[in-house]
Amino acid sequence: MAERYVVHVAFTAPDPDAxxxxxRTLARTLDRLPQVDAAEATVSAEDDQxxxxxxxxxRLLGGGRRCVLRAEHEVPCASVEVVR
Incomplete structure (x- = not known):
């Protein structure tokens, strides 16, 4: 089994929500690559990594499905089937 690594890429944004x-946009775009696990994506301030x-x-929803909504969402979980 291949080892897992993390890429740290700095970018600018006006605030933490942005x-x-x-x-999330970057992770969803890269999730098309089989090596990427976007579900594990996180963000941090450059000076507080x-x-x-x-x-x-x-969240694991059963049947091999996971919630694809943003963290701490307030609506019921939603899923899509991931086939790799």
Whole structure:
């Protein structure tokens, strides 16, 4: 089994909410690649990388499905079937 790694890419955003939105967009785009696990994506401030915010709920819903909504959403979980 291949080892897992994390890529740290700095970007600018006006506030933490915008940073999380950009992070979700980037993660969903990269999730098309089989090596990427977007469900584990997090974002942090450049000067405080030890404090990371999850971008997606990722709650296991059964049947091999996970919630694809943003972390801490207030509506019922939603899923899509991931085939890799």
């Amino acid at each position: 940073a999380r939105q950009f992070g 030890g404090v990371q915010s999850r971008l997606f709920c990722d």
